[in-house]
Amino acid sequence: MKRYFIMRHGETVYNLQRVLQSNTIHTPLTRLGCDQATRMGTALLAELGRAPPAHVHVSDTGRALQTLSLICEATGLDWFTAQRSADLREIEMGSWCLRSYADVEAEVGPVMLADHLLAPAPDGEDYPAIAARLTQWLAGAGSLPGDHVVVMHGISSRVLRGILTGQPDHPAVGAPVGPSLVQGSIALIVNGTETVLFGSPHGTQHA
Secondary structure (H helix, E strand, O other): OEEEEEEEOOOEHHHHHOEOOOOOOOOOEOHHHHHHHHHHHHHHHHHHOOOOOOEEEEEOOHHHHHHHHHHHHHHOOOHHHOEEEHHHOOOOOHHHOOOEHHHHHHHHOOOEOHHHOEOOOOOOOOHHHHHHHHHHHHHOHHHOOEEEEEEEOHHHHHHHHHHHOOOOEOOOOOOEOOOOOOOOOEEEEEOOEEEEEEOOOOOOOOO
16 A cells, blocks of 8 residues: 655745745745644654654755755654655746746736646746656656655645546646645545645645
């Protein structure tokens, strides 16, 4: 049996200031983001126990790695042996990266679509491309039996959860997506069924 504990990184300074983040520039966690990561670790400890024999996966972005470090402090998981993957990165926002939501919206209109989804940038990544790389990840590192602890991002985690739970393509983006979860949340997926293990299913989505 495979169980996926899919964790959304904590709040960053860019989230707080409503700036679109990059996958290649480190955007550090705020104090709240650090607290969220620690609370996720505590929740995971209660579910799996100390130093569980889980496969640990993390997006190779700084904010995901920082979140994982605090989760590891709480759980005894080994940060150094976590499998880093670019496949787990957030949606790539192209030339919109590092610009404020307000500035981009003044030029092109709303950045947020219905259901707390980000609009793809003209020179960025679309949702089918995210689904393709996550399907590739599931066929490789994510295919082993056992527990998988996965630390990643708001939009990309929704696509991964959509794939794992067999959601139909969302009409606005053309790929499966799960419900929006607040930062610092854990979704547990077993045999295609999702449970929100920690956090809230209702929240404002920032990448």
